[in-house]
Amino acid sequence: MKAARIYLSVLCLSLGFLFGFSPAEKKSKATWIWQSEIIGQDKQQVLEFCEQNEINLIYLRIDMNKPSDYYRSFIREATAQGIEVHAVAGHPAWAFTSNQKRMMNIVGWVKKYNLESEPNERIRGIQLDIEPYLLPQWETERDRVIREWQANVEAFTEAVRDETGLMSSVALAFWLDDIPTPDNPDMPLSKWMIDQFDTICIMAYRDRLNGSNGILSLIEQEMQEADELGRRVLVAVNLKKDMNDHASFAEEGVVEMNRQLALLPEHLEQHPSYGGIAIHDYRNWKEAAADMPPVDRDHYKGTYIWRAETIRTEKDEILAFAKENDVNLLYVRIDMQQPLSMYQDFVREAKAAGIEVHAMGGHPIWALTESRGKILKLVNWVKAYNQEVSSGEQFHGVHLDIEPYVMPVWREKKEAVLRQWMGNIEAFVEATKHETNLEVSVDLAAWLDKTPTPGQPDKPFAHWMMEQMDHTTLMAFRDQAEGIIGLVENQMKYAQSIDKKLVVAVETKESHEGDFITFYEEGRGEMNRQLQLVTKALEGYSSFMGQAIHAYEYWKNGKE
Known part of the structure; x- marks a missing residue:
């Protein structure tokens, strides 16, 4: 408890036992910032938006050509506001082992940056967003692509999980539970991937919770796999316009998205792996929020x-x-x-x-x-x-x-x-x-x-x-x-x-x-x-x- 006085701490704890409080993990509410220039040009706007929308985790794309002080200023203020900042990086071609060195560059950059920064200026984790199914080889050489992807993932997580304490995470398509792992056809690729990372953002890009094509049914297997493996899952939804309307809340808007996401915890509370939500992405979310009718808090x-x-x-x-x-x-x-x-x-x-x-x-x-x-x-x-x-x-x-x-x-x-x-x-x-x-x-x-x-x-x-x-x-x-x-x-x-x-x-x-x-x-x-x-x-x-x-x-x- 945060109370300075011992008697208040004891009282609050007693109330907890009396009325059934139990230790509860604080859930994450995350978003992605892909344009790293935003945190320089619009730093205060970003932080105000995070405060208004209770965001406590940002996946930030790192432009390694910018000086470290550029990131320190933003992360320092974000940390003071209770926001963790994780680096995000990736490209479909990073699935190939020939591009492993390029992938590892971000790990090296983050480690060096953290060593030279104060604790409240440090990046807390690194997320991979590779999505190799966008490559033409996915259709013609899928097993080879997956094997090389696996090799790169293993190299990445081993490098991240050393003495630095960085968290590893991945953005993962919900349908990978239908893809068998090469050399182990009884294991879905989703389960193999989940086992490699600390946190998984399941890209459950749908605009409703229920039904056979709704978020809940599409992520159920991954939630069970993460429960079994002791991993943490964020359920991610999309606000970027998509040619398939059902894959985004762009048409429905922020109010409907918030209403649907508010129902998630009661459906997922039985899963110890459930760690919160993520909204893709900051720019589209901010634009969609600007289209909302203003809430008259004065009246x-x-x-x-x-x-x-x-x-x-x-x-x-x-x-x-x-x-x-x-x-x-x-x-x-x-x-x-x-x-x-x-x-x-x-x-x-x-x-x-x-x-x-x-x-x-x-x-x-x-x-x-x-x-x-x-x-x-x-x-x-x-x-x-x-x-x-x-x-x-x-x-x-x-x-x-x-x-x-x-x-x-x-x-x-x-x-x-x-x-x-x-x-x-x-x-x-x-x-x-x-x-x-x-x-x-x-x-x-x-x-x-x-x-x-x-x-x-x-x-x-x-x-x-x-x-x-x-x-x-x-x-x-x-x-x-x-x-x-x-x-x-x-x-x-x-x-x-x-x-x-x-x-x-x-x-x-x-x-x-x-x-x-x-x-x-x-x-x-x-x-x-x-x-x-x-x-x-x-x-x-x-x-x-x-x-x-x-x-x-x-x-x-x-x-x-």
């Missing part, structure tokens, strides 16, 4: 999921509903008794669909000092969970819904409750922010701008709360735009003055406080119309972050 459309188990039992329905209704923010209540895989699967698919997921918890009694431990238990659970899972499965933030004003003690000892609530919020923020990038947010009744802050009577309590949070969700529970705007507009002005963000929430659940509280009677169509008016009135405020509808279950089942 959320969110909802709440209170029954945690529904993210398992209704996962597909929730994600389809989110897509249909342009939802890009989900507050999901955490039930610590549920299996971790339930959260991993849901968050991974939601994030692939462009949806932020924030872990949620709360109860009115959480405002009291005696319940501070419950808040910290939630925070530490989320932090431990995020440390154990891949970046694509992590929660974006922690969201509290406390609302102590529903308790009798609020009327009897309001100031005392407020003071305790403030103390708990300060502890919540400090614990959540310690060594993480998690966002903190809360639900807050819009009318709390009329309640003074204990010890600061001139400051509305709502203002104090906004100051603590990354964003605050104001529960402006009214069924007319005019009423909603009236509840929040002054707070928008204050939040703008302190550079804070506000989400405006409305209700769809039946209310016994009056019909004006909720859109239960009016239905979805009228709610959407009124929210459009709210957006039009508030979008001029930089503090306006969007809307949230309470809650998924009521919204989904409400009147049209």
Whole structure:
């Protein structure tokens, strides 16, 4: 664990044992950069793209005519960002032993470069991409080509796997499992190749997971072979345009590619060899991403999921509903008794669909000092969970819904409750922010701008709360735009003055406080119309972050 304090380390480990955490290999998300000039001309763009797309492995073609400092600068910054850089080299003719020396030049260059470089500037591995089946001799002299290819591979891996600690990898066509190994016809060529390398990138160039010609069926034999041999597999897909549409996601686009790839782990988790994904290649991926409609992160459309188990039992329905209704923010209540895989699967698919997921918890009694431990238990659970899972499965933030004003003690000892609530919020923020990038947010009744802050009577309590949070969700529970705007507009002005963000929430659940509280009677169509008016009135405020509808279950089942 990364926590500096021993007690937090012990606590996180205890949570792991209690809730079923197990050591999990961090999966790779890789891409290829074939034009080495890109890392000089567009270094910052490359690194920003990697950060945005959670890339942690780059296969970089090395131009050996460039000076070593050219690569050191890029690799140093990539390493600081958590990205490994491996050299990639190859040509179909490298299958011939007559070209073995040319192949070995890259090994010699990388070793010399690493010896002259600092640890954070070093290349971590070398990948071969030879593909001799593109040669005319593949059809006329296949056995000879394969034998020479094997000899070159053996020479390469022996040279790479010496005392330098370099990793060896290969880009491998999925259909080599149909080709027998010369002199050993019972062994598929795929298995022989897999046995030679540390990591195998299976070029599973298809645009769908399922079916007889889908990714899963085409790589199954290689996954089993890698399991048996103790090797690591990355499943590679293609974004470069291909004359065969089914061999690339160029037609389907990045969003569909992300959706399909998000489903891979649940299908492949039984394979210990599964090590992640690779997307071919950076240039085509970047161009395809540029064609995507921009994701409006300044304006959320969110909802709440209170029954945690529904993210398992209704996962597909929730994600389809989110897509249909342009939802890009989900507050999901955490039930610590549920299996971790339930959260991993849901968050991974939601994030692939462009949806932020924030872990949620709360109860009115959480405002009291005696319940501070419950808040910290939630925070530490989320932090431990995020440390154990891949970046694509992590929660974006922690969201509290406390609302102590529903308790009798609020009327009897309001100031005392407020003071305790403030103390708990300060502890919540400090614990959540310690060594993480998690966002903190809360639900807050819009009318709390009329309640003074204990010890600061001139400051509305709502203002104090906004100051603590990354964003605050104001529960402006009214069924007319005019009423909603009236509840929040002054707070928008204050939040703008302190550079804070506000989400405006409305209700769809039946209310016994009056019909004006909720859109239960009016239905979805009228709610959407009124929210459009709210957006039009508030979008001029930089503090306006969007809307949230309470809650998924009521919204989904409400009147049209």
